[in-house]
Amino acid sequence: MTSEMQEIIEGQAKMTLEKSVFYNPVQEFNRDISIACITQYQKTLNKDIHIFEGLSATGLRSIRYAKEIPNVSKITTNDLDKDAFKTIQENVVKNNVQDIITPSLNDANVAMLQNKNMFDVIDLDPYGSVIPFVDAAIQSIKNGGLLCVTCTDMTVLGGSYLETSYAKYGGTTLKGKFCHEMALRLVLHALESSATRYKRVIVPLMSCSIDFYVRVFVIVKESPKDTKLSCTKTSMVGLCSGCHYYRLQPLGVVNENRTKFSNSRCVLPSKCTFCDFPLHIGGPIYSADIHNQEFVVNLLDALKDESSAQRFKTHKRMLGMVSVISEELNQPLYYDLSQLSSTIKVSTIPVMLFNSALLNEGYKVSSTHCSKTGFKTDAPMDLIWYVLKSWALKQPNYDIKKFEEQKSSPGKNIMNFNFIYDSEVNFEKHELANPSSRIKGLTRYQMNPTKNWGPGAKPTKKLKKDE
Ligand SMILES: C[S@@+](CC[C@H](N)C(=O)[O-])C[C@H]1O[C@@H](n2cnc3c(N)ncnc32)[C@H](O)[C@@H]1O
Numbered sequence: 101m102t103s104e105m106q107e108i109i110e111g112q113a114k115m116t117l118e119k120s121v122f123y124n125p126v127q128e129f130n131r132d133i134s135i136a137c138i139t140q141y142q143k144t145l146n147k148d149i150h151i152f153e154g155l156s157a158t159g160l161r162s163i164r165y166a167k168e169i170p171n172v173s174k175i176t177t178n179d180l181d182k183d184a185f186k187t188i189q190e191n192v193v194k195n196n197v198q199d200i201i202t203p204s205l206n207d208a209n210v211a212m213l214q215n216k217n218m219f220d221v222i223d224l225d226p227y228g229s230v231i232p233f234v235d236a237a238i239q240s241i242k243n244g245g246l247l248c249v250t251c252t253d254m255t256v257l258g259g260s261y262l263e264t265s266y267a268k269y270g271g272t273t274l275k276g277k278f279c280h281e282m283a284l285r286l287v288l289h290a291l292e293s294s295a296t297r298y299k300r301v302i303v304p305l306m307s308c309s310i311d312f313y314v315r316v317f318v319i320v321k322e323s324p325k326d327t328k329l330s331c332t333k334t335s336m337v338g339l340c341s342g343c344h345y346y347r348l349q350p351l352g353v354v355n356e357n358r359t360k361f362s363n364s365r366c367v368l369p370s371k372c373t374f375c376d377f378p379l380h381i382g383g384p385i386y387s388a389d390i391h392n393q394e395f396v397v398n399l400l401d402a403l404k405d406e407s408s409a410q411r412f413k414t415h416k417r418m419l420g421m422v423s424v425i426s427e428e429l430n431q432p433l434y435y436d437l438s439q440l441s442s443t444i445k446v447s448t449i450p451v452m453l454f455n456s457a458l459l460n461e462g463y464k465v466s467s468t469h470c471s472k473t474g475f476k477t478d479a480p481m482d483l484i485w486y487v488l489k490s491w492a493l494k495q496p497n498y499d500i501k502k503f504e505e506q507k508s509s510p511g512k513n514i515m516n517f518n519f520i521y522d523s524e525v526n527f528e529k530h531e532l533a534n535p536s537s538r539i540k541g542l543t544r545y546q547m548n549p550t551k552n553w554g555p556g557a558k559p560t561k562k563l564k565k566d567e
């Protein structure tokens with residue numbers, strides 16, 4: 101072995117890698133969760149599956165799929181790079197999976213378009229955005245197949261460059277605390293828009309915001325009828341530039357029988373009802389459910405099994421994240437408790453008190469896997485502000501006079517707002533205020549996995565004589 105080579109073991113794969121081929125150890129979580137999801141998906145099929153990995157680099161992911169997912173009959177493991185192809189070939193032999201894996205040297209788009217309606221599972225894990233590969237993937241996957249995609253271009257998806265986000269994903273970003281979920285919904289919007297062009301739709305099974313990237317698992321279903329519903333699952337988002345209130349505006353609505361479509365009534369005010377600051381508009385985003393509850397619950401059950409803990413190195417984190425996902429409300433996006441509290445200049449309300457106040461009023465509230473301080477609720481914004489205002493006024497050192505010298509601020513306007521509620525907020529502890537994943541002390545949110553972590557750079561190559 102030369103100094104340009106490294107040996108690694110991950111899951112059941114033993115790999116010899118050239119340093120010129122891309123390998124990111126931090127993505128082990130991505131590979132582990134993908135193995136768990138594809139295993140879960142395969143169980144629902146009752147047949148062997150054919151997987152296509154379009155951008156395989158070392159082939160590590162495919163080799164793990166071949167060895168760790170039951171009932172995989174065939175994997176086409178593709179990369180455009182010659183060194184990567186050689187690494188895949190060598191490691192397939194080293195791991196003795198030649199009967200399952202066929203290495204392929206091709207442009208992923210060409211490989212997919214030459215094999216329309218071919219694959220049960222397509223996995224795309226590119227540098228940056230998956231967008232250049234989406235149209236081909238939608239055509240190449242079988243009806244009912246599972247599409248697994250990663251995007252690591254969070255500078256675009258996370259809110260900094262709305263013009264680039266629109267150009268790539270067909271929706272603009274917003275600089276809101278909910279940007280991690282908005283990123284997921286922009287990717288899902290792009291997948292759905294591509295699918296409907298081919299008489300197909302997506303059904304998200306699980307959508308994950310992880311470290312520096314997003315990873316979504318969606319079923320692609322052939323259904324010309326369902327493509328019509330797409331406009332009702334797509335919304336613009338209005339975000340208040342003062343107090344961070346947000347509201348969704350669907351592009352279309354449909355009657356109960358799903359036979360008659362109409363434009364939706366405009367619900368976004370130009371100025372915020374609560375703080376009088378302007379609303380900014382973003383999107384459109386995919387606004388239907390981003391997780392399938394049945395799939396997530398079954399996945400969680402499988403992860404609770406003793407053998408799962410042995411199977412995956414990142415098991416603790418998977419169990420924590422999937423538990424939080426299973427508890428998430430199906431409400432698009434989320435608020436940030438610290439941000440709302442700081443808008444009215446009060447120290448952040450303890451989450452148990454806040455949750456109890458909403459639950460005691462008969463509303464639901466949950467965490468989000470996207471952010472430690474985020475919350476989802478079906479409670480209206482005027483109740484959220486009323487609870488926070490009441491909390492602030494209860495604090496012994498809260499000085500409402502500090503707003504007096506300010507001309508107009510979101511905090512001042514909210515504290516002066518006449519809410520319709522007249523009864524006192526009930527902050528008494530509610531039995532559902534503490535989610536089970538928190539009571540159990542699971543690893544709900546991850547610390548940075550290593551120093552200098554991130555998407556990993558493209559390896560620099562020494563040019564060979566003939567290049
Ligand atoms: C981020 S790496 C993939 C990592 C891998 N999936 C894993 O889990 O370790 C991206 C790979 O895509 C390959 N690639 C880039 N453009 C491609 C294309 N058009 N067709 C096929 N492969 C491509 C690169 O050579 C690189 O190996």
Ligand SMILES: [Zn+2]
Nearest residue numbers: 340343372375
């Ligand atoms: Zn506002």
